[in-house]
Amino acid sequence: MSTASYVLTDSMTMLRRQIKHMGRYASLTLMLIGMPVVFLLLFVYVFGGTLGDGLGGVTGGREAYLAYVVPGVLMMAVAASAQGTSIKVAMDMTEGIIDRFKTMSIARVSVLTGHVLASLIQIVLAIAVTLGVAVAIGYRPEANPAEWLGLLGVVVMIGFAITWLVVAAGVTAKSPETASNTPMPLLLLPFLGSAFVPTESMPGAMRWFAEYQPFTPWIEVGRGLLDGTGVDGLDLTLAVSWAVALAALGYTVARLKFNRAE
Template identity: 40%
Template sequence: MSTLTTSLGDSAIMLRRNFRHTVRNPVTVFQAVLFPIVMMFMFVYVFGGAFDVGGGRYVDYAVPGLLVMALGYGLGPTAAAVNGDMTKGVINRFKVMDVSHGAVLSGHVVSTTARGLIADAAIIGVGFAMGFRPHGSALDWVAAIGVMALLGFALSWLTVAMGLAAKTVESAGMATVPLIMLPFLSSAFVPADKMGPGIRQFAEYQPFTPIIETLRALLSGGHASTTQAVAAVAWCVGLGLLGYVWAVSTFRKRA
């Protein structure tokens, strides 16, 4: 059996293991899938009327930001799970079983990305029930899904790296808080030009704003700014490469 086939087989086993852990943990399911829906109800029905988004319906404005936020809410359990594998001796058992090292990491990355996309599908479904009416074409939707998958993949690698670098399970979960909080300081729920000095500039130049604005343009059927789209892809690729290099180097030192 080739090395590639063995690695793919090991990755499939790790992926199945991680999905089983997710299904058996109600807290993870709530945090990754249900809590973003709770946030959606809160922002659209409770706070939505207080925000000026240029005359459009607030649910149409908020959904792209909520899609990005949904990708972040499932990161904490992944970081904790990765750290638990390292600190509880699970990795040593895998080494004895001759499981591919790459499969251990990729299993967490793929399962986290898939979990985030499931949460995004739930957000879109609930959004339609709440009046969300996108006007993007089929090609726009394909591009939007691609952006979400790329961002989810990048954040997953960064989360795995944080989990590997943390000293304890608790600190691993806390390390992902900035990734969860940054969308709040972006154009997710209110246009950046409506914000006060300082916060406005931060919102304009932080990673999530161009990603959210690109998704918003694609789903609305409008023309996505080339500058915003390039910045969105560049941020995703940059974060993904940072997470991958950091995760692999840390794993080699600790495993």
């Protein structure tokens, strides 16, 4: 059996382990999936009537705001799901199981890869649940089959990047409690982007930051796909560039710290 086959087989074993953990810690999984739904309902039903009237000067009310806010909430679902991965990695690193894994004849990278693959499954599940709730309260996306497929690819790309970043945070954390706090900026960045209000409404330096931080192009690409209006070339370039850069950073740091851990 080749090295690649060993890595794949061991990664699938670690994925099964993480799926069992998702069932064992069902409350954490439900909280991470439910958080974006709470934000969706909060912003649509509490703020949507007023904010919807201010979108581009069009009086659209709650229905218009629902169509606007869904892509941003989907990115929050990605970030929230990844936060749980950071906690699980830190638990592995601090509870001694990693020392046992290192004495076994398994590919080291498979331990982290199992976490990443399980996180991607949880992210897709969170996206599906959030979209289901959005449709139930009146959201009607205009995406065609190709755009839905593109949205899935974008979600997986972004989820992969963010997950490796939080895996690195989990590996370097001193405790699961620290690991739960480290990814918090990922949940705050959508608020400083175009998730809930257009960046055009922001002043000076804040608008510049909002337009070029990673979540805004990710949100705008998702919004263009869901609305069926097409994707802006600059947004797509920034979205892919940020995803590649963050994935590379997270993977490099995670591998280095994991291999050095005693």
